[in-house]
Amino acid sequence: MLSDNHCEPDSPLNQTRLPSLLALRCFEAAARLENFSHAGVELHLTPGAVSRAVRLLENELGVALFERRSRRVFxxxxxxxxxxxxxxxxxxxxxxxxxxxANAARKRSWVLSCEPTLLMRWLIPRWPDFQARHPQIDVQLVAGGGPFTFNGTIDLAIRRDDFPWPDSYHAEPLFAEKIGLVCRPDKVAQWFAGQPAGAVLRPDAPPLHSRTRPQAWQEWAGATGMALPEAAGQYFEHFYFSLQAAVAGLGVAIGPWHLVRDDLHSGVLSAPLGFVEDGSGYCLLSPAALPAASPQAHLLAWLRSMS
Structure with missing residues (x-):
């Protein structure tokens, strides 16, 4: 007596059962390549395994699928x-x-880490534009600065190139860093001397410093060749606070162009001496090169268009 897993050779159940998927894959590759060895390489099998699978398929179907002549098959x-x-x-x-x-990749939520002040003052105000242009791409924004690792927590990162990162990371340049002195417009005459074309910072102008970017004033002096102010000024825990202090009229801050451009356009801040490149720049970092037409590539193109 046969079990339910068996049937007689000519039964309807036997006639409708498909051969094994492995045997069909071996046959398809061998038929397409007309070579058992090449099929084995493609399928990561030995030529003998491919040949045996095809032979079993022929026995099951009761027909010859290949003619074998002098190590060739037809x-x-x-x-x-x-x-x-x-x-x-x-x-x-x-x-x-x-x-x-592809659908799964489009629906996946990507995590983008961005330096906090850049995130707050430049990226978030422009983010509605990205969402309107790419509603199918779900990107979660998180704040983070300095060294990091791609350990599954974040997928992409925007960082200033002022620290080394592993050679395995792929970096796409976004924009050069341009810095200048910024203060409230009603304080310009008090802290700057001369006409706009030849304006200079007065020695007694109060500088605003940040503990997260302590060399900002030295970088500005090195890029412009101008003298540092003589006043000690005030120190703030984060770069963003020094910019807010400038808005409040507490002194003169180092203002990167991308972080203060909205305040300059709205008239909240003024930059009497303009901006100069300090030799650094921002990059979009990823674990590997961004595939063309991928969600990450669309994000890169948009970031560059906003800079």
Missing amino acids: LTDAGRVLARATGDGFGLISRAINELR
């Missing part, structure tokens, strides 16, 4: 019929899988 008429069917079938499966993977 499709029979039956083999050509099955080759067309398996080629179409596996092609359809492959296209469906690629589409599912």
Whole structure:
């Protein structure tokens, strides 16, 4: 007595059962490449394993699929019929899988880490534009500065190139850093001397410092060749606070162009001496090169358009 897992050779159940998927894959590759060895390389199998799988398929179907002559194989008429069917079938499966993977990639939430002040004063105010242009791309913004690792927590990072990162990271330049002195417009005459074309910072102007970017004033002096103010000034814990102190009229701050451009356009701040490049720049960092037309590539293009 046979179990439910078996059936007689000519039963309807046996006629509708498909051969093993591995055997069909071996046959499809061998038929397409007309070579068992090449099929084995593609499928990571030995030529003998491919040959045995095809032989079992032939035995199950009761027809010869290949003619074997002098280490070469040629499709029979039956083999050509099955080759067309398996080629179409596996092609359809492959296209469906690629589409599912692409949809999953589009729907995935990407985490972008950005230096806090840049995130607050430049990226977030412009973020509605990115969402309007790319509503299908879900990006979560998080604040972070300095060294980091791609350990599954973040996918991309915007950083200023003032620290070394691993050679394995892929860096896409975004924009050069340009810095200048900024203060409230009603304080310009008090803290700066001369006409706009030849204006200079007065020695008694109160400088505003940040503990997170302690060399900012020295970098400005080195880039412009101008003298540092003589006053000690005030220190703030974070770069953002020094800029807010400038808005409040407490003194003169070092203002990177991208961090103060909105305040300059609205008239909240003034930059009497303009801006100069300090030799540094911002980059979009990723674990590997960004695939063309990927969500990350669209984000890169948008970031560059906003700079």
